[in-house]
Structure formats: C-alpha cells, structure tokens
Amino acid sequence: MTTGEPTTRDGLLARAAEYAATVPIDLDVAQLEWAISERARRRAGCCRYDADSGEITVVLTWDAYREFGWDEFVGTIRHELVHAWEFQRFGESGHGDRFYRKADGIDAPRHCRSFTDGRLELVCTDEHCDWRPERHRASKPVRQPDAAYQCGDCGSEYVVRHRTSGRTWRTADGYERAREALGDDW
Template sequence: MTRAQSGPQTREELLVRAAAYAETVDIDIDTDTIEWTISERAKRRAGSCRYDGANGQVTIVLTWDAYRAVGWEQFTGTIRHELVHAWEFTHYGESGHGPRFRRKADELDAPRHCESFTDGRLRLACTDEDCSWMTERHRASEPVKYPDRGYRCGDCESPYVVEHVDSGLTWRTNSGYERVRDKLGEDW
C-alpha cells in the first residue's frame, strides 16, 4: 500500500491522472476522445482496452486493485500498454499482441504483455469474490464451450466465467459462448 501513497488516492483521481498522463505519451492518437473507467471486478489484468468499431470509441479500463498493488510509477506502464491497443484499434480497427503491437510497445517502453497475466487467448476465472483461481486456454476446449455442463473452479468448485481475452467478452453458458462466437466472427 505504501507504494501507492504518492499517486492517486481515489478512483476519481486515478481516472483524471491517467487521462492527463496519456496526453504526455508520444503516440499518434486523439487522447481527448478516450473514455477512462475503473474495473472493480478484474482480478488478473491491470487494464484493458475496448473498441467500438461502429463509432470508433475507445474505452480504457483500469483495475483499481492492480493500481493499488503496484503503485503509480509501474502503473504508467499499464497505461502505455493500453494506449498501444488504443492506437492499433484507431488505426487498424483491431488489436492484439502481435509484431506491430510489440514494435509500438517497445517505442514507448511499454510492457509487451498485458500486465499480470500471460497471453492465453481464453481465460477461465472463478466467480467467487474471495477465490483467485484462474487458468488459461488457447483453444475452445469443452470447459470453454460448455461452462454450464458441470465444470467448476479448480479450487473452490464455484462456477467460473470464461473470457475471450482480446475482446474482453465473457460467458458462463454454452449459449453465451455461441453468442460470442457469432459476434466475433473472424475475430475469434
């Protein structure tokens, strides 16, 4: 906790400071139009970037607990990382962690991976607030496709939620899975 003391103390301050910090980052995007929000629920990712292809709106989601854990200095790396996603979305309509992303991330001295998790395409996370169980999958295995078919958290046996990492879309049932597949199409 002490490491966070010199940085923003409230969620509101964190949002204001992050937006102000983004202005100082040397990257070709209109940082004024980015929406900044806080996630209380994300457990494994320090931040994420969403893009609405219909209107071009970029939203960067910051995880409060991650900020509190690492402090402002290190958290600016997360902000730069998410700005690279924003840059890819705005210029190319898509974003991942490929060569183009890595080159830009290196330019900005940003971490190449979303902080605090590895690069699995699919993530299963326990729905119990007090349980930190999480695992990753690269392919659509049975537990990914049928989370409602009796599969459970590996630690506490609660239900889990599956997330498609790149899009941030989640599901807890097979019909939810089917909807996400349809929605993503080639972006799956």
C-alpha cells in the same frame, strides 16, 4: 500537472488521462474514454473498442493500481495506449508484431500485467515456521530486508523470493543485484 499518487478512483482516471497526453504516441488521447474496473481478475487493464461508434475505452483495474502503485502502473497505461492506438488506426488490436514494435517504441511493457498472484514472497528462514506472505510491490521490506525487518510470526530473518525466477535475497545489495539481473523479467 498533479503530483503524488492518486488515492481515489476519480483521481486515478484524471491522472491517467493527464499522463496519457504526455506519452509520445500518435494517438488522439482526447478521444479516449476512461473507466475503472473493480472486478477484472488477473489483468491490470484492458482496452475496449466499439466498432460501430469508434469509441475506445481504457479500463483500469483499481486493485492492480493499489498493488502496483502509480510508478509501476504507468506501464499498464502505456500498454493499453498501444491497444488504443491500434484500434484508432486499424480498427483492431492484438499482441502481434505491430503491437510489439509500437510498444517498444514508447517503452511500454509488451505483455498485459497480471496482478492477482504476488510476484514476490517473503519466506521465513526458520524451517519450523511457515510464514510466507505475498508481496506485489518492491516495498521497503522487499528492497531492504536487512533494515531491521523480520518474520511476522517468529521474528527470524526472512528472505525475499522472486517467484517466477526463484531468485532470493536477504539484503539491500542482494535486491539491487537481483533487480539488475532480472531486468525485464522483474
């Protein structure tokens, strides 16, 4: 097994195929094709099926991988493997009950992750400052905003805001509590 985060497109494809073989799903992963998409907007991955040849291609979005990092991106791979499983078994795939049951069975996210809108934002606490950068990943400034990080414009403290829930935090403890409270809605 390779370790560390892939840094090239070829590296990501090889690692994804290697990872797929470790997922406990009754799917012939050796038959899958893998490809990178540079252009997909909003979708971290997709699964293509050619009904004539039976060829199944898992397409991974490079920018999404760059934003999520490997540890989160494996969720996207698992999600697409469920589509691949449906295509291989049933010749069709969607987000129906069968999909959800299988996704739950291998601990895959039920929904295709989107990635163009940052999940998080850092918000300066100074009311006269409009510094508000987006963040996609739980990087250290997100996990530990109190670890000597500050607004990139004026140097004030900032809060981290989880956009869909509106939840905010300013400390490492606050991050842990938010993460726990949000659970699958993270």
